[in-house]
Amino acid sequence: xxxxxxxxxxxxxxxxxxxxxxxxxxxxxxxxxxxxxxxxxxxxxxxxxxxxxxxxxxxxxxxxxxxxxxxxxxxxxxxxxxxxxxxxxxxxxxxxxxxxxxxxxxxxxxxxxxxxxxxxxxxxxxxxxxxxxxxxxxxxxxxxxxxxxxxxxxxxxxxxxxxxxxxxxxxxxxxxxxxxxxxxxxxxxxxxxxxxxxxxxxxxxxxxxxxxxxxxxxxxxxxxxxxxxxxxxxxxxxxx
Amino acid sequence: xxxxxxxxxxxxxxxxxxxxxxxxxxxxxxxxxxxxxxxxxxxxxxxxxxxxxxxxxxxxxxxxxxxxxxxxxxxxxxxxxxxxxxxxxxxxxxxxxxxxxxxxxxxxxxxxxxxxxxxxxxxxxxxxxxxxxxxxxxxxxxxxxxxxxxxxxxxxxxxxxxxxxxxxxxxxxxxxxxxxxxxxxxxxxxxxxxxxxxxxxxxxxxxxxxxxxxxxxxxxxxxxxxxxxxxxxxxxxxxxxxxxxxxxxxxxxxxxxxxxxxxxxxxxxxxxxxxxxxxxxxxxxx
Amino acid sequence: xxxxxxxxxxxxxxxxxxxxxxxxxxxxxxxxxxxxxxxxxxxxxxxxxxxxxxxxxxxxxxxxxxxxxxxxxxxxxxxxxxxxxxxxxxxxxxxxxxxxxxxxxxxxxxxxxxxxxxxxxxxxxxxxxxxxxxxxxxxxxxxxxxxxxxxxxxxxxxxxxxxxxxxx
Numbered sequence: 030x031x032x033x034x035x036x037x038x039x040x041x042x043x044x045x046x047x048x049x050x051x052x053x054x055x056x057x058x059x060x061x062x063x064x065x066x067x068x069x070x071x072x073x074x075x076x077x078x079x080x081x082x083x084x085x086x087x088x089x090x091x092x093x094x095x096x097x098x099x100x101x102x103x104x105x106x107x108x109x110x111x112x113x114x115x116x117x118x119x120x121x122x123x124x125x126x127x128x129x130x131x132x133x134x135x136x137x138x139x140x141x142x143x144x145x146x147x148x149x150x151x152x153x154x155x156x157x158x159x160x161x162x163x164x165x166x167x168x169x170x171x172x173x174x175x176x177x178x179x180x181x182x183x184x185x186x187x188x189x190x191x192x193x194x195x196x197x198x199x200x201x202x203x204x205x206x207x208x209x210x211x212x213x214x215x216x217x218x219x220x221x222x223x224x225x226x227x228x229x230x231x232x233x234x235x236x237x238x239x240x241x242x243x244x245x246x247x248x249x250x251x252x253x254x255x256x257x258x259x260x261x262x263x264x265x266x267x268x269x
Numbered sequence: 270x271x272x273x274x275x276x277x278x279x280x281x282x283x284x285x286x287x288x289x290x291x292x293x294x295x296x297x298x299x300x301x302x303x304x305x306x307x308x309x310x311x312x313x314x315x316x317x318x319x320x321x322x323x324x325x326x327x328x329x330x331x332x333x334x335x336x337x338x339x340x341x342x343x344x345x346x347x348x349x350x351x352x353x354x355x356x357x358x359x360x361x362x363x364x365x366x367x368x369x370x371x372x373x374x375x376x377x378x379x380x381x382x383x384x385x386x387x388x389x390x391x392x393x394x395x396x397x398x399x400x401x402x403x404x405x406x407x408x409x410x411x412x413x414x415x416x417x418x419x420x421x422x423x424x425x426x427x428x429x430x431x432x433x434x435x436x437x438x439x440x441x442x443x444x445x446x447x448x449x450x451x452x453x454x455x456x457x458x459x460x461x462x463x464x465x466x467x468x469x470x471x472x473x474x475x476x477x478x479x480x481x482x483x484x485x486x487x488x489x490x491x492x493x494x495x496x497x498x499x500x501x502x503x504x505x506x507x508x509x510x511x512x513x514x515x516x517x518x519x520x521x522x523x524x525x526x527x528x529x530x531x532x533x534x535x536x537x538x539x540x541x542x543x544x545x546x547x548x549x550x551x552x553x554x555x
Numbered sequence: 556x557x558x559x560x561x562x563x564x565x566x567x568x569x570x571x572x573x574x575x576x577x578x579x580x581x582x583x584x585x586x587x588x589x590x591x592x593x594x595x596x597x598x599x600x601x602x603x604x605x606x607x608x609x610x611x612x613x614x615x616x617x618x619x620x621x622x623x624x625x626x627x628x629x630x631x632x633x634x635x636x637x638x639x640x641x642x643x644x645x646x647x648x649x650x651x652x653x654x655x656x657x658x659x660x661x662x663x664x665x666x667x668x669x670x671x672x673x674x675x676x677x678x679x680x681x682x683x684x685x686x687x688x689x690x691x692x693x694x695x696x697x698x699x700x701x702x703x704x705x706x707x708x709x710x711x712x713x714x715x716x717x718x719x720x721x722x723x
Contacts, residue, residue, distance in 0.1 A: 037612070044616050048624030052290055052631065062621050064589040069617040071567055072596040076605050077377040078560040081413045084429040092430075104558035111562060123558075129708065134416040136704040138468025142498055143697030146472070147690045150496035163679065167687040174691030201647045203488070203688035205654025206681060210484040210504075212536055212633050213659055214345055217484070217506050219630030220532040221344050222623060223297040224525055286635045293634055309667035310674040341622035381611055381619075434606075484662065491686045492693065507662040530665035532630075537659055539638035540652065547642045 034232035035240050041230055042244045045222060046251055056255055170199040278546040278553075293535050300531040305523050308514040312487070314494060315508055318479055318501025319356070319515040322455075325477070326357050328366020330454035331447055336374045336382055337460025342483075343382050348509035348522035349481040350459040351390040356516045357455065358391075362398040368454075369443045370406035373422070375460070379411050380433060390521075404442045408433040419469040423450040450474045455500075457481065463493065471498050479503070568593070592617070654680065 047058035082104070090097035103126065109119040151171045154164040177196025183189030231240045326332075334354060336343070354370075361368045372383055387395070400406050409426070410433030412418040421428050426447055427438050438444050446452060450470060456478045458466055463480050471478045477500045480490055484505030493499035503512050506529055509522035522529075571586035579586075599610045643649040660666045661677030706712045 040616055041620055044620040045624050048621055049628065052287070052628065060585050061588055062617070064585045065592050065617040066621040067567070068589045068592040069596060069614055071564055072593060072600060073605070073614060073618065074377050074560045075564050075597070076600050077380075077411060078558070080433075080605075081411055082558070084410065084431055085413070088430055107558045108562060110559075111565065130417050131415060132704045132707050134420050135468060136701055138416065138465075138472055139697045139700050142467050142472040143464075143693050144701070146496045146498050147492060147693050147697075150492060151687075151690055163683045167683045167690075170684055170687030171691040174688045175694060178691070178695040197647060198650055199684070199688045200692065201650040202654055202680070203685045203692065205651035206488045206658045206685040207485060208651060209655035209658035210486075210488050210662075212637070212655065213484040213507075213533060213662060214505065215626060215630035215633050216532040216536055217345055217529060217630075218341070218623060218626035219293075219628075220297060220525060220528045222627040223294065224301060224528055227298055227301045228524075229521075282639055289635050289638060290631050293631060306664040306668065308664060309671050312674075312678060339622065340619045341626050344623060378614075378618075380606060381614055384606075384611065487662070488658070488681055488685055489689060491682050492690050495682075495686070505662075507664070510664060526664040530663045533659050533663045534665065536634055536637055537656060539634055540641050540656065543638050543641055544643055544652070547644075 031232070035237075035243060038230050038232055038240050039243045039247050042226060042247050043251070045226060046248050050251070050255060053255075054259070056258065058251060058255070170202065173199045174203075278550045282543070282546055289539075293532075296531055296535060297528055300528045303527045305519070306526040306530060308510055308523075308526075311511045311514060312508065314491065314501060315503060315511040316515065317494075318353075318503060319512060321477070321500055322353070322356055322360055322479075326360045326364075326368065326455065328361045328364055329369065330361065331369045331371060331452055332357055332455045332457060333371045333373065333453050335456065335458040335460065335466070336372070336379050336386075337376060337458065337462070338382075339376050339378045340382055340385070342461060343378075343459065345461075345483045345505055346459045346481045346503075346509075347386070347390070348506055348520055348525075349503035349512060350386070350457070351520060352509050352512040352516060352518070352522070353457055353479060353481060353503060354391055355394045355518065356512070357457070358394045358398055358400070359516070367398055367400060367405050369447070370400070371426070371443065371447070371453075372406065372408040374411045375413075375415075375418075377411070380408075383408055403436070403440075407438075407441050407443045409438070416465050416469055419465055423470055423474060425449065450476055455479065461485075463490065463499070467493060467498050481509075484508075654685070 044062055047062045050056055051059040082101075086097045086101050086104075090101070103123040106119045106123050109116045111117075151168055154167050156164065158164075173192065173196040175196075176192050177200060180189060180192070184193045226244070228235065231237050233240070334350075336350075338346070357368060358370075374380070374383065376382075395406075402408075410429070412422050412428075414421070426444070426449065430438055432438055432441065451474060453476055456466065456470055456476050458478070459481045461483050463482065463486075466478060466480075470476050478498075479500055480486060480493075480502040482490065482502065482504060484507060486502050487504035487508065490499060490502040490504070494501060503509055506522045506525060509520070510526055513520045513523050568590065571589050574586040575583050575590070577583075596610065596613055599607070599613065603610060605611075641652060641655075643652050657673065657677055657680065660670070661673045667674055703712070
């Protein structure tokens, strides 16, 4: 019997059970995993960032592209954020460049795609064909949503109030659909965690009795340790 | 009578959360035992995506696969990404060749997720058709910078000059004749946000683009497909199950269909119970 | 912006070092663990590489699974919230709940067998009613982004100026 996959599976059960123990109470198991996750995330970010800098700037620099000194120097200027109010103005330059370039590129892309592309879609639906009624619903919902946002200053007038109410209701249609799918997403993670613990993660599911037994033992031992820990916690005096 | 009713409603609504969590988890564990649910209908958008791949993917086409999320969120579009990429590779294989798969990422966990996807989920198909690194596929690593990074990559995929493992890009056969985005046949993205790609890839260059996202993509993506700024999309596990049904290759999403259904059912029953009790309190109070 | 990650590392080490040095009650043990794990994983990454099996397993157990569990817990919270708080108190909230119900039910594999009519209804709602509203909202977001970008690039956005910092 190969013990390594079973041990790895039991470690995963330990980590998942530690995280789920937070539902009961903040406890040492959860805190250790939480702090461990933070340390790991930082390490990964540091090494990945270094790999990106090396690939994009240092490799070309070593090959003779001296222009790469500019982005490297700008990147180093970010560190001046740590050196007090008198020197942190230097950190603004790379931030300004990054924000400026990012904003410009986003704008250049937003106008033809988000604005003009969607306008073309709305206008393109104004055709008399088999889907005429559906297209009319599409155009009316789009226009009412647009009027809700653009003509908000008319909301206090009599016709404006009616239009804004219709606009609100049509926006709520989208909000409802989007909200439903958002709920579905988080529930999928819950379902996957259960599926992992019971099938996908188990080395030789569904006939792997040692893994299942080990998982139950791990959870029971953790529960016992948490019960002992909870008993030893000092109880706060009740307010009079 | 109305006070008794509202008392009962309050008692039920104020049940400790632990009972609810416990019932949910127990029901989900039980649902794993039951067989998977066969699919009854397929969304027209998923069907169009499947048909596009069948009709347009040919051997030698460059397909860029972009991984965007961290590992936890990747679970949501993992089955869809697997189904689409397997289908793309199988389509090219059935036509007598292989695609050229270029993998890029945006997240710090890109390398780990690619290894998880490659070793676990795409390996069988890649081994079946004989995909080798450097000749048929390459991992270019992370393309940093969001919109700016995509803008630069679209004009010059050789930025950085090395792949994720330190190999010179010019030495990789898979990168031959790949000068810019106009050489790319299909862009497959597994992420939650589609806007940077629409702004920088499909908007200016009209590249074919399949988006594999969370279930929320079923709501937000139709406007992009209908305005011809997206070729198709696969939304979360339900969309992935539809795609697996179409390619006739049951995978993760098909296997998890009963558990996913039970999870959604618990959600809906909770909403219904909450509203029935709230209305009964309102009627009882009135 | 990639360089700012190194700033984050310095800040993290500084914070946890202070907690350990001051022996903050109930916290210093976790900070010792954090610093030790940080040193260990940096060591593994330098000596072996981030692509090694050991590093990736450490990553899975300290980063992959905890974040997945955190998302799963948020799923449980949503079920709890849907049990307590999702009430149809007004017309808007009723519309939201009805759409939520229809969309979730239609995407459920179990429902597609017993309620096959729901699929086309949901598809129609998503393609026409919901997408219409979203098209309008997308145009609004685009115009708003252009306006904000214009203000940013011309320096009219006060929140990002030096004066805003001085005020703070």
